[in-house]
Amino acid sequence: MALDTLETLAAPPLPATTRRRHLLDVDDWTPDELHALLMDAAHMRGVLAQSERLDTLRGRVLVNLFYENSTRTRVSFELAGKRLGADVTNVTASGSSVEKGESLRDTVRTLQALGAQIVVVRHSRAGAADLIAREIAGAVVNAGDGWHAHPTQALLDAFTLERHLGSVAGRRVVILGDILHSRVARSNVWALTALGAEVVLCGPPTLLPLAAVEMYTSRAVPGTGTPRRVAVEPRVERALAGADAVMVLRLQRERQQAGLLPSPREYTARYGLSPEHLRLARPGAVVLHPGPMNEGVEIDAAVAHGAASLIEEQVTNGVAVRMAVLALLAAGRMVESES
């Protein structure tokens, strides 16, 4: 069933999936779980389109604990929580006891003592969400930890792609840019390969993680045991040939100072997604970017705002996907508590 038809349905047709307490990453998600979540998200998109509010999380306390700056992810979680009826509080590192040197462990224990039942965390250190999940009784949603994982971004990217391509199974998705430092790339590989896509990681050799193909291919898709299809290709022309989708990553300027890149100029010429580069992909190929963009660096403005771009829709879909995630963690499938 196509995802856009689901937006008009009252309830998703799939049976309830296994309950999960936390969303730390999507590396251990089965294709069935992913499909069910995407269907829930489609339903949530319908809820949003009709400006409805659900009471799935009524009386629950959701804390957005953000140690890194973020606009879209934080607001997206805030809106998702509120749409589901939760009491939402935002905590940022600046202006909190974190600035007085409080440890992450003590901070989350304090939030728990204040009644937090769902903690959404963004942190610069890989493993921060895992650490919190070991400390508290409630649910933890990883909103990005270091270079490790950004599972809701991967889910919203998968949702956006499925909505436009019908299915990502058998499709070629290129992730282009600074793969080494990207949690978005890492989580997307798990989600997209589990859904049957072939993922090609493309970027300058200095920004590609070591042994990525070996690592991903040695970890089969849970539930089905299917091997994941992942390739690494530093030559952009080869990577883009035949691509159905291109996901462009943000380039941080400090990579030049770290000696990883000669200059943004050379990067843009070789790896920036220009209209010419995009023409190497399949006709009708779509373009994603997790934001925030450096237009003119990793992506040409004409591409970012062109017909192939789904970048704004990603943001809209983000709210629906996060509603589905929060509902899943708090109440199993959202329909259970609704009916």
Place this chain on the structure above:
Amino acid sequence: MSETFLLRGARILDPAQGYDAHGDLLIRDGRIYALGPDLAPTADAAVVTLPASWVLTPGFVDLHAHLREPGFEAKETIQSGAAAAARGGFTTICCMPNTQPVTDSAATIAYVRDRAKDAPARVRPIAAISKGEAGKELAEMAELAEAGAVAFSDDGRPVSSSRLMRSALAYAAPLGLPIVEHCQDEDLVGAGVMHEGAIATLLGLPGWPAAGEDVMLARDLALVRLTGAKYHAAHLSTAGAVALVRQAKREGLPVSAEVTPHHLLLTDAWVAGERSGPLADALAALGIAVPPGARYDTATKVNPPLRTTDDCAALLEGLRDGTIDAIATDHAPHTTVDKACEYADAAFGISGFETALASLLALVHAGRLELPTLVAALTVRPARAWNLDAGTLAPGAAADLTIFDPDEPWTVEPGRFASRGKNTPLAGLTLRGRVRQTWLGGRRVYDVGGEYPSF
């Protein structure tokens, strides 16, 4: 109290003398008096009968430990560290100078020796190579040697300057003491917190490449060739480093090396909670379950980092063929707070004294390492590498002994460690083989069945 003991019945294993047989050991006035089959008890001897399945060896010698005092007494004190050493069967422990103040003066050496006076292990201080371990100017090495330093090292802060390293080697040569290097090119290692490879990619943690060790060791060996000075490579962790030391020894360079139990036994997969590698394989072969661990378990964070199964295999081969002289613990105790944080922010180190023997015995049980080789690497080989007066049961030697049951299973419970550092990735695991008694200078300083002072 009798000063004469006759220990009977155990398998006595002293690689220094090539002795490996069931027999008796006579101790008089703190020294080994005689060793052999069926010694007649002297009238004044207290007879201690040991089970035939137990093994009696010279007390273990550890070339690399952090006792944290002075300066970091919340992590460990010389007393608590020595008590932990005794529980692990170590009777001579060489402590690293990265204290506060850094052990770079005769006064601090004297302080350490004074604090260790009545400790249940012989504490032999290692002095810093450079003042404050800052890597800028040489410490007063001749005076430090006179004050009792057994070696020089800026452990934890590799000597980046090739010029200073050359000076240190040249200056130390006539003193007869080794320069001990923590082989690591800091520039190449950067912000790395674990081995660079598939697991670092999985976890999104900054990695440091094996080449970071190999580059530094290769530089140092070139400087040893230039100066002819005695050099010791600390805690090898890479296959490349083993090959470099092997080549250097073939050339006849005055080089020695050590490896830790954790680098022999554990892999980077442990950081992801995936417990693969020699220890897991050996325990599995013994029918002992190794449950998966937690991802980002900071107890696995150590410097140099846990590496791959191939590195473990090369290290074991190096130990067996004599390329690597010694097993050293790099005992590195930390407080809970130092470790209960984000992986990247956690302190490096494993509290190693109390699990060393039992974890290494897994290799023996699995048929991958001969017991005499293991015991030699814990006794005579480290002692000879640094000319320490220890590591043998030859008549006249100090009666420092380790007595262990190679088969007794026990579960690692850090809460019961004598060490203040409870940081071990082996917590909760069942191991086979346990130190039963440790003797220091003819006195029993540890007995698993007895009561001990806690520090």
